[in-house]
Structures are given as C-alpha cells and as structure tokens.
Amino acid sequence: MAETEYLTADDLKRIKTTFRDIDGNGDGRLSKHELKRACKTMGVRVNTEHMATMMKKMDECGKDFLTFKEFDSFMRDLLEAQAVEDQYLKNVFASMxxxxxxxxxxxxxxxxxxxxxxxxxxxxxxxxxxxxxxxxxxxxxxxxxxxxx
Structure with a gap:
C-alpha cells in the first residue's frame, strides 16, 4: 500500500479494515446499505449527490454491490477530495x-x-x-x- 500525496498509510489501512469489518457475510462485496455504513465508519463526508452517483454507477453495471477494488478507489477519491477541501479551507481561513x-x-x-x-x-x-x-x-x-x- 503506497501512500499518496494526500493519504497516509494509516488511511489506506483503514480503508481495508473498514471493508473487512463492514462486509458482515464475508462475501467480498459491499451492498449499498453497507457502503453507507462504511462511509459513516470512515468519517467521510459524502454529499447526497456523490453517493447517488456511486449508486447509479452500481446500478448501470447491473449489480448492487462494490468489490474491494471499487470500494478502495471510491474511498481514496473521497478521502483525497476531503483532504484537498480541508487544505483549501485552511488557506482561505488563514487569509482572513x-x-x-x-x-x-x-x-x-x-x-x-x-x-x-x-x-x-x-x-x-x-x-x-x-x-x-x-x-x-x-x-x-x-x-x-x-x-x-
């Protein structure tokens, strides 16, 4: 697990741990309901539009679940966006x-x-x-x- 510009090794480990913990039946998939729980567990701010987009993508693929790879990509995107937003807000606030x-x-x-x-x-x-x-x-x-x- 390589760190990214905005994500630490701990963040990446948390993604993996959260997936494993939320995937209650151990089938390697997260349902839409489990995805919502996972976002809450991760403390990720997900706006309704972003969640709806993800759900629509799942529906378009004809499935009602995410694999770990899809979940990992989704969480990385959300966590990175959150980190970028946090840095932006800190900069704006500092200017005031x-x-x-x-x-x-x-x-x-x-x-x-x-x-x-x-x-x-x-x-x-x-x-x-x-x-x-x-x-x-x-x-x-x-x-x-x-x-x-």
Whole structure:
C-alpha cells in the first residue's frame, strides 16, 4: 500500500479494515446499505449527490454491490477530495485571520474578502455558533460545508 500525496498509510489501512469489518457475510462485496455504513465508519463526508452517483454507477453495471477494488478507489477519491477541501479551507481561513490568533473578526473578513462591513458582519453572525463575536476555523469550515451541501 503506497501512500499518496494526500493519504497516509494509516488511511489506506483503514480503508481495508473498514471493508473487512463492514462486509458482515464475508462475501467480498459491499451492498449499498453497507457502503453507507462504511462511509459513516470512515468519517467521510459524502454529499447526497456523490453517493447517488456511486449508486447509479452500481446500478448501470447491473449489480448492487462494490468489490474491494471499487470500494478502495471510491474511498481514496473521497478521502483525497476531503483532504484537498480541508487544505483549501485552511488557506482561505488563514487569509482572513490577519493577526494569526485563530479567529476571524468581521473587520478581518471585510478586508480579506473586500466586502462592506455590514456584509462581513452578516457572514460572521451566520458562522459564529458560540456567540463570541468572532469565527474560529471550526465554525468557518462548518458554515462552508453546510452551504455547499
């Protein structure tokens, strides 16, 4: 198992272990239901559209299961996409967090995005779940992912 640019040897091992653990009857296949459980077990964020596309591909092939090879490819794609998205969000957040304190204020957001202060304040209110008047990376990422999904 070779590491990739975004996936570690542990990630690749987890794919194999998850497949084995979820494949309850040991037939070397995952049903659609098992695939959903596997994604949840792996902690992979799968949007409805991506899952529907995978299910459609399974149906087009005339089968209602994934082999390990198909599951491995699917999970690698999802994990890599998730890693790329995470890095992107970290970079965007870092560009807003001008003073590097781990939070973005409405002033920093306005400046980074070149938007009016009122618009930045609205964005901050949408993201600020704990009401501290600033946005942490976690709050920012959650807002982004909820808007995208």
């Amino acid at each position: 967090d001008e003073n590097g304190d781990g939070y973005a204020t409405s002033e920093e957001i306005a400046k980074a995005l070149n938007i009016p202060p009122e618009t930045a304040l609205e964005l901050l209110r949408d993201a600020d779940k704990n009401g501290d008047g600033k946005v942490s990376y976690k709050e920012f990422a959650e807002l982004y992912r909820n808007k995208v999904e």
